[in-house]
Amino acid sequence: MNRRDAIGKVALLMGGAVIGAEFFISGCKSTSTQVSDLFDTDHVAFLNEVADTILPTTSSPGAKAANVGQFMAVMVRDCYTPADQKIFLEGLTKLDDAGKKQYSSKFLDLTPAQRIDLLVALDKEQKAFTADRNKKLDADKIAHKGDDKYKPIELPNHYFRMMKELTLLGYFTSEIGATKALRYIAVPGHYDGNLPYKKGDKAWAT
Numbered sequence: 059m060n061r062r063d064a065i066g067k068v069a070l071l072m073g074g075a076v077i078g079a080e081f082f083i084s085g086c087k088s089t090s091t092q093v094s095d096l097f098d099t100d101h102v103a104f105l106n107e108v109a110d111t112i113l114p115t116t117s118s119p120g121a122k123a124a125n126v127g128q129f130m131a132v133m134v135r136d137c138y139t140p141a142d143q144k145i146f147l148e149g150l151t152k153l154d155d156a157g158k159k160q161y162s163s164k165f166l167d168l169t170p171a172q173r174i175d176l177l178v179a180l181d182k183e184q185k186a187f188t189a190d191r192n193k194k195l196d197a198d199k200i201a202h203k204g205d206d207k208y209k210p211i212e213l214p215n216h217y218f219r220m221m222k223e224l225t226l227l228g229y230f231t232s233e234i235g236a237t238k239a240l241r242y243i244a245v246p247g248h249y250d251g252n253l254p255y256k257k258g259d260k261a262w263a264t
């Protein structure tokens with residue numbers, strides 16, 4: 059699965075454009091900043107736990123097995139704007155704060171069931187947040203229709219949307235995700251537009 063196809067699939071799952079997609083497709087920016095300048099090993103371990111709650115081990119390995127936390131750290135460094143980097147990093151604290159508010163415990167101290175409930179609540183929050191953000195962007199665009207000098211207003215993204223998008227993108231472009239969770243043929247054969255499908259069959263990575 060190439061980068062463009064992966065982004066398209068994540069956008070379909072998320073119901074909207076992927077944050078930083080234009081950078082992902084172009085190969086992201088060149089930077090001398092080290093991942094460790096933004097994320098330490100505890101941050102990466104934390105992100106792996108978040109990702110593994112979103113995509114846990116089932117009949118195939120989960121997101122932590124694919125080290126999606128490290129993928130997130132690299133992508134935030136290379137492909138996010140400074141504004142989105144700040145939101146993402148602050149989101150690590152906000153996620154813990156949400157756990158304390160709902161269960162009086164940090165995310166890593168929650169039970170698996172509590173982690174799922176918390177992330178489900180945050181997913182509902184980010185969907186409402188993103189829908190409102192998109193309405194404001196559309197209204198601003200309409201208000202400036204015909205203005206040749208118009209530049210879209212900049213509105214913040216939601217940190218959990220970023221985490222979820224990067225989890226899906228990182229997992230399904232990893233070797234584990236492509237070969238264990240999806241069906242993969244390294245060198246595809248002829249095209250078959252009428253391939254039999256049985257309920258429960260895995261999707262194709264290639």
